[in-house]
Amino acid sequence: MYLYLGIFYIFSNFIETRKIVGFMVRELKRVFVTGQIAKEALELLKGNAEVEVHPKETSPDKGELIKQVKRVHGLVTLLTDRIDAEIINQAVNLEVVSNVAVGYDNIDVEAATRKGIFVTNTPGVLDDATADLTLALILAVARRIPEADSFVRAGLWKGWHPNLLLGTDLKNKTLGIVGLGRIGTAVAQRAKCFKMNIIYYQPTRDLEKEKSLGVKYVSLEELLSLSDFVSLHVPLTKETRGMIGRKEINKMKKTAYLINTSRGPVIDEKALCEALAEGRIKGAALDVFDVEPISADNPLLKFKNVVLTPHIGSATLETRKGMAMLAAENTVSALKGEVPPCLVNPQALEHRKKG
Numbered sequence: 461m462y463l464y465l466g467i468f469y470i471f472s473n474f475i476e477t478r479k480i481v482g483f484m485v486r487e488l489k490r491v492f493v494t495g496q497i498a499k500e501a502l503e504l505l506k507g508n509a510e511v512e513v514h515p516k517e518t519s520p521d522k523g524e525l526i527k528q529v530k531r532v533h534g535l536v537t538l539l540t541d542r543i544d545a546e547i548i549n550q551a552v553n554l555e556v557v558s559n560v561a562v563g564y565d566n567i568d569v570e571a572a573t574r575k576g577i578f579v580t581n582t583p584g585v586l587d588d589a590t591a592d593l594t595l596a597l598i599l600a601v602a603r604r605i606p607e608a609d610s611f612v613r614a615g616l617w618k619g620w621h622p623n624l625l626l627g628t629d630l631k632n633k634t635l636g637i638v639g640l641g642r643i644g645t646a647v648a649q650r651a652k653c654f655k656m657n658i659i660y661y662q663p664t665r666d667l668e669k670e671k672s673l674g675v676k677y678v679s680l681e682e683l684l685s686l687s688d689f690v691s692l693h694v695p696l697t698k699e700t701r702g703m704i705g706r707k708e709i710n711k712m713k714k715t716a717y718l719i720n721t722s723r724g725p726v727i728d729e730k731a732l733c734e735a736l737a738e739g740r741i742k743g744a745a746l747d748v749f750d751v752e753p754i755s756a757d758n759p760l761l762k763f764k765n766v767v768l769t770p771h772i773g774s775a776t777l778e779t780r781k782g783m784a785m786l787a788a789e790n791t792v793s794a795l796k797g798e799v800p801p802c803l804v805n806p807q808a809l810e811h812r813k814k815g
Protein backbone atom coordinates (compact mmCIF):
# COMPACT_ATOMS: atom_id res chain seq x y z
CA MET A 461 0.00 0.00 0.00
CA TYR A 462 2.73 2.48 1.06
CA LEU A 463 4.74 1.37 -1.94
CA TYR A 464 1.80 2.23 -4.29
CA LEU A 465 1.29 5.56 -2.54
CA GLY A 466 5.02 6.31 -2.85
CA ILE A 467 5.03 5.51 -6.56
CA PHE A 468 1.90 7.63 -7.07
CA TYR A 469 3.54 10.56 -5.17
CA ILE A 470 6.76 10.42 -7.23
CA PHE A 471 4.80 10.04 -10.50
CA SER A 472 2.47 12.98 -9.79
CA ASN A 473 5.43 15.15 -8.78
CA PHE A 474 7.21 14.14 -11.96
CA ILE A 475 4.17 15.19 -14.04
CA GLU A 476 3.98 18.49 -12.12
CA THR A 477 7.70 19.19 -12.67
CA ARG A 478 7.33 18.35 -16.38
CA LYS A 479 4.42 20.80 -16.58
CA ILE A 480 6.44 23.58 -14.94
CA VAL A 481 9.52 22.89 -17.04
CA GLY A 482 7.34 22.62 -20.16
CA PHE A 483 5.75 25.94 -19.31
CA MET A 484 9.17 27.53 -18.83
CA VAL A 485 10.47 26.05 -22.05
CA ARG A 486 7.46 27.35 -23.96
CA GLU A 487 8.06 30.77 -22.44
CA LEU A 488 11.71 30.95 -23.53
CA LYS A 489 12.05 33.13 -26.57
CA ARG A 490 13.86 31.83 -29.63
CA VAL A 491 17.00 33.29 -31.18
CA PHE A 492 18.73 32.38 -34.42
CA VAL A 493 22.40 33.32 -34.79
CA THR A 494 23.57 33.32 -38.40
CA GLY A 495 27.21 32.40 -37.73
CA GLN A 496 29.76 31.28 -35.16
CA ILE A 497 30.25 34.19 -32.76
CA ALA A 498 32.28 34.21 -29.51
CA LYS A 499 31.24 31.45 -27.11
CA GLU A 500 30.83 33.92 -24.24
CA ALA A 501 28.17 35.75 -26.27
CA LEU A 502 26.41 32.49 -27.11
CA GLU A 503 26.40 31.62 -23.40
CA LEU A 504 24.77 34.94 -22.58
CA LEU A 505 22.12 34.30 -25.23
CA LYS A 506 21.58 30.71 -24.06
CA GLY A 507 21.02 31.92 -20.51
CA ASN A 508 18.07 33.93 -21.75
CA ALA A 509 16.67 32.19 -24.82
CA GLU A 510 16.48 29.01 -26.83
CA VAL A 511 19.35 29.48 -29.28
CA GLU A 512 20.07 27.96 -32.66
CA VAL A 513 23.34 28.75 -34.44
CA HIS A 514 23.71 28.44 -38.21
CA PRO A 515 26.20 25.58 -38.47
CA LYS A 516 27.90 26.51 -41.77
CA GLU A 517 30.80 28.81 -42.66
CA THR A 518 28.70 30.53 -45.34
CA SER A 519 25.73 32.78 -44.55
CA PRO A 520 22.28 31.19 -44.43
CA ASP A 521 20.43 31.54 -47.73
CA LYS A 522 17.23 33.53 -48.12
CA GLY A 523 15.02 30.46 -47.71
CA GLU A 524 16.64 29.64 -44.36
CA LEU A 525 16.35 33.24 -43.17
CA ILE A 526 12.66 33.33 -44.07
CA LYS A 527 12.11 30.03 -42.26
CA GLN A 528 13.86 31.43 -39.19
CA VAL A 529 12.10 34.81 -39.06
CA LYS A 530 8.77 32.99 -39.02
CA ARG A 531 9.94 31.15 -35.90
CA VAL A 532 12.24 33.36 -33.82
CA HIS A 533 11.97 36.42 -31.60
CA GLY A 534 15.60 37.47 -32.06
CA LEU A 535 17.90 37.33 -35.08
CA VAL A 536 21.64 37.86 -34.54
CA THR A 537 23.15 38.71 -37.92
CA LEU A 538 26.53 39.24 -39.53
CA LEU A 539 27.21 41.92 -42.14
CA THR A 540 27.16 39.26 -44.85
CA ASP A 541 23.46 38.55 -44.20
CA ARG A 542 21.15 40.58 -46.39
CA ILE A 543 18.05 41.15 -44.29
CA ASP A 544 15.73 42.75 -46.83
CA ALA A 545 12.06 43.75 -46.71
CA GLU A 546 10.96 40.42 -48.18
CA ILE A 547 12.52 38.61 -45.22
CA ILE A 548 11.40 41.11 -42.60
CA ASN A 549 7.80 41.14 -43.88
CA GLN A 550 7.52 37.40 -43.22
CA ALA A 551 8.51 37.76 -39.57
CA VAL A 552 5.84 36.67 -37.13
CA ASN A 553 7.22 37.22 -33.63
CA LEU A 554 10.51 38.93 -34.50
CA GLU A 555 11.40 41.63 -31.95
CA VAL A 556 15.02 42.40 -32.76
CA VAL A 557 17.62 42.10 -35.53
CA SER A 558 20.97 42.45 -33.78
CA ASN A 559 23.84 43.04 -36.20
CA VAL A 560 27.33 42.03 -35.07
CA ALA A 561 28.79 45.09 -36.82
CA VAL A 562 28.58 48.85 -36.53
CA GLY A 563 27.49 49.24 -40.16
CA TYR A 564 23.92 48.07 -40.77
CA ASP A 565 23.52 48.73 -44.50
CA ASN A 566 22.81 44.99 -44.88
CA ILE A 567 19.47 45.44 -43.09
CA ASP A 568 16.36 47.15 -44.44
CA VAL A 569 15.90 49.30 -41.35
CA GLU A 570 12.78 51.04 -42.71
CA ALA A 571 11.02 47.72 -43.23
CA ALA A 572 11.95 46.66 -39.69
CA THR A 573 10.78 49.97 -38.24
CA ARG A 574 7.38 49.66 -39.97
CA LYS A 575 6.91 46.33 -38.20
CA GLY A 576 8.12 47.70 -34.85
CA ILE A 577 11.21 45.46 -34.99
CA PHE A 578 14.31 46.83 -33.27
CA VAL A 579 17.57 46.95 -35.23
CA THR A 580 20.78 47.17 -33.20
CA ASN A 581 24.51 47.43 -34.00
CA THR A 582 27.86 47.40 -32.17
CA PRO A 583 29.34 50.92 -32.16
CA GLY A 584 32.46 51.90 -30.26
CA VAL A 585 33.96 48.53 -29.40
CA LEU A 586 35.63 48.24 -32.80
CA ASP A 587 36.94 51.79 -33.22
CA ASP A 588 40.52 51.08 -32.14
CA ALA A 589 40.91 47.87 -34.15
CA THR A 590 39.51 49.48 -37.29
CA ALA A 591 41.62 52.62 -36.85
CA ASP A 592 44.70 50.42 -36.29
CA LEU A 593 44.01 48.64 -39.57
CA THR A 594 43.52 51.97 -41.34
CA LEU A 595 46.96 53.15 -40.18
CA ALA A 596 48.40 49.76 -41.09
CA LEU A 597 47.02 50.19 -44.62
CA ILE A 598 48.32 53.75 -44.88
CA LEU A 599 51.78 52.56 -43.82
CA ALA A 600 51.61 49.47 -46.03
CA VAL A 601 50.83 51.43 -49.18
CA ALA A 602 53.12 54.37 -48.36
CA ARG A 603 56.08 52.14 -47.49
CA ARG A 604 55.23 49.46 -50.09
CA ILE A 605 55.28 46.67 -47.50
CA PRO A 606 53.43 43.96 -49.51
CA GLU A 607 55.68 44.69 -52.50
CA ALA A 608 58.79 44.51 -50.29
CA ASP A 609 57.62 41.26 -48.71
CA SER A 610 57.03 39.64 -52.14
CA PHE A 611 60.42 40.95 -53.30
CA VAL A 612 62.27 39.24 -50.43
CA ARG A 613 60.29 35.99 -50.76
CA ALA A 614 60.95 35.86 -54.51
CA GLY A 615 64.73 35.90 -53.82
CA LEU A 616 65.15 39.23 -55.62
CA TRP A 617 67.01 40.96 -52.78
CA LYS A 618 70.61 41.25 -53.89
CA GLY A 619 71.77 43.89 -51.43
CA TRP A 620 71.06 47.31 -49.91
CA HIS A 621 70.51 49.99 -52.53
CA PRO A 622 69.83 53.71 -52.01
CA ASN A 623 66.87 53.59 -54.39
CA LEU A 624 65.38 50.25 -53.42
CA LEU A 625 61.59 50.33 -52.84
CA LEU A 626 61.40 54.00 -51.94
CA GLY A 627 58.14 55.05 -50.37
CA THR A 628 56.54 58.17 -48.96
CA ASP A 629 56.90 59.84 -45.54
CA LEU A 630 53.82 60.33 -43.39
CA LYS A 631 55.37 63.21 -41.46
CA ASN A 632 54.08 66.64 -42.58
CA LYS A 633 51.73 65.02 -45.09
CA THR A 634 48.02 65.85 -45.14
CA LEU A 635 45.50 63.22 -44.21
CA GLY A 636 41.95 63.96 -45.37
CA ILE A 637 39.37 62.13 -43.28
CA VAL A 638 35.93 61.79 -44.83
CA GLY A 639 33.64 61.16 -41.83
CA LEU A 640 35.16 62.21 -38.52
CA GLY A 641 32.87 59.93 -36.51
CA ARG A 642 33.99 57.31 -34.00
CA ILE A 643 36.45 55.51 -36.30
CA GLY A 644 37.52 58.66 -38.18
CA THR A 645 38.37 60.24 -34.83
CA ALA A 646 40.42 57.21 -33.73
CA VAL A 647 42.30 57.44 -37.05
CA ALA A 648 42.97 61.16 -36.51
CA GLN A 649 44.37 60.46 -33.01
CA ARG A 650 46.79 57.91 -34.44
CA ALA A 651 47.77 60.04 -37.44
CA LYS A 652 48.70 62.89 -35.05
CA CYS A 653 51.41 60.63 -33.60
CA PHE A 654 52.83 60.29 -37.12
CA LYS A 655 52.99 64.11 -37.31
CA MET A 656 50.43 64.35 -40.09
CA ASN A 657 48.27 67.43 -40.74
CA ILE A 658 44.63 66.49 -40.59
CA ILE A 659 41.68 67.95 -42.46
CA TYR A 660 38.18 66.48 -42.45
CA TYR A 661 34.86 66.68 -44.20
CA GLN A 662 31.38 65.54 -43.11
CA PRO A 663 27.95 67.16 -43.30
CA THR A 664 28.05 68.46 -39.69
CA ARG A 665 31.00 70.57 -38.59
CA ASP A 666 32.36 69.55 -35.15
CA LEU A 667 34.00 72.55 -33.48
CA GLU A 668 34.80 70.63 -30.29
CA LYS A 669 36.79 67.98 -32.15
CA GLU A 670 38.51 70.63 -34.24
CA LYS A 671 39.82 72.06 -30.99
CA SER A 672 40.63 68.84 -29.15
CA LEU A 673 42.20 67.05 -32.15
CA GLY A 674 43.64 70.07 -33.93
CA VAL A 675 41.90 69.20 -37.20
CA LYS A 676 40.57 71.57 -39.85
CA TYR A 677 37.14 71.46 -41.51
CA VAL A 678 37.10 71.74 -45.32
CA SER A 679 34.68 70.99 -48.15
CA LEU A 680 34.92 67.58 -49.83
CA GLU A 681 36.36 69.27 -52.90
CA GLU A 682 39.11 70.96 -50.87
CA LEU A 683 39.83 67.75 -48.98
CA LEU A 684 40.33 65.84 -52.20
CA SER A 685 42.64 68.43 -53.72
CA LEU A 686 44.72 69.06 -50.57
CA SER A 687 45.22 65.55 -49.18
CA ASP A 688 48.19 63.25 -49.61
CA PHE A 689 46.06 60.46 -48.13
CA VAL A 690 42.26 60.38 -48.38
CA SER A 691 40.69 58.00 -45.85
CA LEU A 692 36.98 57.11 -45.92
CA HIS A 693 35.02 56.51 -42.69
CA VAL A 694 31.39 57.04 -43.65
CA PRO A 695 28.46 54.64 -43.35
CA LEU A 696 27.03 53.30 -46.62
CA THR A 697 23.87 55.30 -47.28
CA LYS A 698 21.99 56.67 -50.31
CA GLU A 699 24.18 59.79 -50.02
CA THR A 700 27.56 58.05 -49.67
CA ARG A 701 27.08 55.32 -52.29
CA GLY A 702 29.47 56.21 -55.12
CA MET A 703 30.52 59.47 -53.42
CA ILE A 704 34.10 58.92 -54.65
CA GLY A 705 33.76 58.58 -58.42
CA ARG A 706 35.73 59.67 -61.47
CA LYS A 707 35.09 63.39 -60.86
CA GLU A 708 36.22 63.17 -57.23
CA ILE A 709 39.30 61.03 -57.98
CA ASN A 710 40.32 63.54 -60.65
CA LYS A 711 40.42 66.22 -57.96
CA MET A 712 43.03 64.25 -56.00
CA LYS A 713 46.77 64.92 -56.32
CA LYS A 714 48.66 62.60 -58.69
CA THR A 715 50.82 61.69 -55.68
CA ALA A 716 47.90 60.91 -53.35
CA TYR A 717 46.66 57.61 -51.98
CA LEU A 718 43.04 56.54 -51.45
CA ILE A 719 42.29 54.43 -48.35
CA ASN A 720 38.94 52.73 -47.75
CA THR A 721 37.95 50.86 -44.59
CA SER A 722 34.29 51.96 -44.70
CA ARG A 723 32.19 50.15 -47.31
CA GLY A 724 33.18 49.20 -50.87
CA PRO A 725 30.33 50.90 -52.75
CA VAL A 726 31.36 54.31 -51.34
CA ILE A 727 33.99 54.26 -54.13
CA ASP A 728 33.15 53.74 -57.79
CA GLU A 729 35.56 50.82 -58.17
CA LYS A 730 35.63 51.04 -61.99
CA ALA A 731 36.59 54.72 -61.82
CA LEU A 732 39.32 53.87 -59.29
CA CYS A 733 40.77 51.16 -61.55
CA GLU A 734 40.81 53.56 -64.49
CA ALA A 735 42.58 56.23 -62.41
CA LEU A 736 45.17 53.70 -61.21
CA ALA A 737 45.75 52.39 -64.72
CA GLU A 738 46.25 55.95 -66.00
CA GLY A 739 48.51 56.91 -63.08
CA ARG A 740 46.09 59.64 -61.96
CA ILE A 741 46.70 58.74 -58.29
CA LYS A 742 49.71 57.11 -56.62
CA GLY A 743 48.01 54.13 -55.02
CA ALA A 744 45.17 52.75 -52.91
CA ALA A 745 44.65 50.55 -49.87
CA LEU A 746 41.30 48.84 -49.58
CA ASP A 747 39.70 46.65 -46.93
CA VAL A 748 36.22 46.76 -48.45
CA PHE A 749 34.90 46.21 -51.96
CA ASP A 750 31.89 46.58 -54.17
CA VAL A 751 31.34 42.82 -54.16
CA GLU A 752 32.89 40.72 -51.38
CA PRO A 753 34.77 38.48 -51.79
CA ILE A 754 36.28 40.00 -54.95
CA SER A 755 36.36 37.81 -58.03
CA ALA A 756 39.60 36.31 -59.36
CA ASP A 757 39.44 38.63 -62.39
CA ASN A 758 38.94 41.85 -60.41
CA PRO A 759 41.27 44.40 -62.08
CA LEU A 760 42.38 45.69 -58.65
CA LEU A 761 44.42 42.51 -58.24
CA LYS A 762 46.88 43.50 -60.94
CA PHE A 763 48.09 46.78 -59.39
CA LYS A 764 51.28 46.58 -57.33
CA ASN A 765 50.50 49.96 -55.79
CA VAL A 766 47.23 48.70 -54.30
CA VAL A 767 47.08 46.95 -50.93
CA LEU A 768 44.11 44.64 -50.47
CA THR A 769 42.75 43.11 -47.25
CA PRO A 770 39.61 40.94 -46.91
CA HIS A 771 37.30 43.18 -44.80
CA ILE A 772 39.26 42.67 -41.57
CA GLY A 773 38.88 46.13 -40.00
CA SER A 774 37.60 44.74 -36.69
CA ALA A 775 39.27 41.35 -36.93
CA THR A 776 41.08 40.95 -33.62
CA LEU A 777 40.15 38.33 -31.03
CA GLU A 778 39.39 40.96 -28.40
CA THR A 779 37.32 43.17 -30.67
CA ARG A 780 35.29 40.37 -32.22
CA LYS A 781 34.50 39.10 -28.72
CA GLY A 782 33.48 42.62 -27.65
CA MET A 783 31.23 42.98 -30.70
CA ALA A 784 29.59 39.58 -30.11
CA MET A 785 28.99 40.41 -26.42
CA LEU A 786 27.43 43.76 -27.30
CA ALA A 787 25.21 42.11 -29.92
CA ALA A 788 24.13 39.50 -27.34
CA GLU A 789 23.40 42.23 -24.77
CA ASN A 790 21.33 44.13 -27.34
CA THR A 791 19.38 40.97 -28.11
CA VAL A 792 18.72 39.97 -24.50
CA SER A 793 17.70 43.48 -23.56
CA ALA A 794 15.22 43.66 -26.47
CA LEU A 795 13.77 40.23 -25.63
CA LYS A 796 13.22 41.39 -22.05
CA GLY A 797 11.09 44.22 -23.39
CA GLU A 798 13.71 46.89 -22.70
CA VAL A 799 15.09 49.46 -25.12
CA PRO A 800 18.43 47.90 -26.20
CA PRO A 801 21.62 49.93 -25.63
CA CYS A 802 22.53 50.29 -29.31
CA LEU A 803 19.16 50.82 -30.95
CA VAL A 804 19.49 52.30 -34.43
CA ASN A 805 15.75 52.75 -35.10
CA PRO A 806 14.08 54.33 -32.05
CA GLN A 807 11.12 55.08 -34.38
CA ALA A 808 10.25 51.39 -34.07
CA LEU A 809 8.98 52.18 -30.56
CA GLU A 810 6.20 54.34 -32.05
CA HIS A 811 5.17 51.55 -34.41
CA ARG A 812 5.11 49.16 -31.44
CA LYS A 813 2.79 51.46 -29.53
CA LYS A 814 0.45 51.74 -32.53
CA GLY A 815 0.57 48.00 -33.20
Ligand code: NAP
Nearest residue numbers: 563639640641642643662663664694695699721722773774
Ligand atom coordinates in the same frame (compact mmCIF):
# COMPACT_ATOMS: atom_id res chain seq x y z
P1 NAP B 1 30.00 57.02 -37.12
O1 NAP B 1 30.59 57.25 -35.79
O2 NAP B 1 28.52 57.08 -37.28
O3 NAP B 1 30.68 58.05 -38.13
C1 NAP B 1 30.26 58.20 -39.43
C2 NAP B 1 30.75 59.54 -39.94
O4 NAP B 1 30.40 59.65 -41.31
C3 NAP B 1 30.14 60.74 -39.23
O5 NAP B 1 31.17 61.61 -38.88
C4 NAP B 1 29.22 61.34 -40.26
O6 NAP B 1 29.13 62.75 -40.19
C5 NAP B 1 29.91 60.96 -41.53
N1 NAP B 1 29.02 60.99 -42.67
C6 NAP B 1 27.77 60.53 -42.79
N2 NAP B 1 27.27 60.80 -44.00
C7 NAP B 1 28.23 61.47 -44.67
C8 NAP B 1 28.31 62.03 -45.95
N3 NAP B 1 27.29 61.97 -46.82
N4 NAP B 1 29.45 62.67 -46.32
C9 NAP B 1 30.50 62.74 -45.46
N5 NAP B 1 30.49 62.24 -44.21
C10 NAP B 1 29.35 61.60 -43.82
O7 NAP B 1 30.42 55.60 -37.70
P2 NAP B 1 31.71 54.72 -37.32
O8 NAP B 1 31.40 53.90 -36.12
O9 NAP B 1 32.88 55.59 -37.30
O10 NAP B 1 31.74 53.72 -38.58
C11 NAP B 1 31.83 54.20 -39.89
C12 NAP B 1 31.65 53.07 -40.89
O11 NAP B 1 32.84 52.30 -40.96
C13 NAP B 1 30.57 52.04 -40.55
O12 NAP B 1 29.28 52.50 -40.92
C14 NAP B 1 31.01 50.84 -41.34
O13 NAP B 1 30.40 50.84 -42.61
C15 NAP B 1 32.50 51.03 -41.50
N6 NAP B 1 33.29 50.00 -40.74
C16 NAP B 1 34.08 49.15 -41.44
C17 NAP B 1 34.85 48.24 -40.76
C18 NAP B 1 35.75 47.28 -41.49
O14 NAP B 1 35.88 46.15 -41.06
N7 NAP B 1 36.39 47.70 -42.56
C19 NAP B 1 34.81 48.16 -39.36
C20 NAP B 1 33.97 49.03 -38.70
C21 NAP B 1 33.21 49.96 -39.40
P3 NAP B 1 27.84 63.48 -39.60
O15 NAP B 1 27.92 63.31 -38.13
O16 NAP B 1 28.01 64.90 -40.05
O17 NAP B 1 26.66 62.82 -40.23
Ligand code: GLV
Nearest residue numbers: 560561562563774
Ligand atom coordinates in the same frame (compact mmCIF):
# COMPACT_ATOMS: atom_id res chain seq x y z
C1 GLV C 1 32.35 46.14 -40.11
O1 GLV C 1 32.50 46.31 -41.27
C2 GLV C 1 31.37 46.80 -39.31
O2 GLV C 1 30.55 47.55 -39.85
O3 GLV C 1 31.37 46.55 -38.09
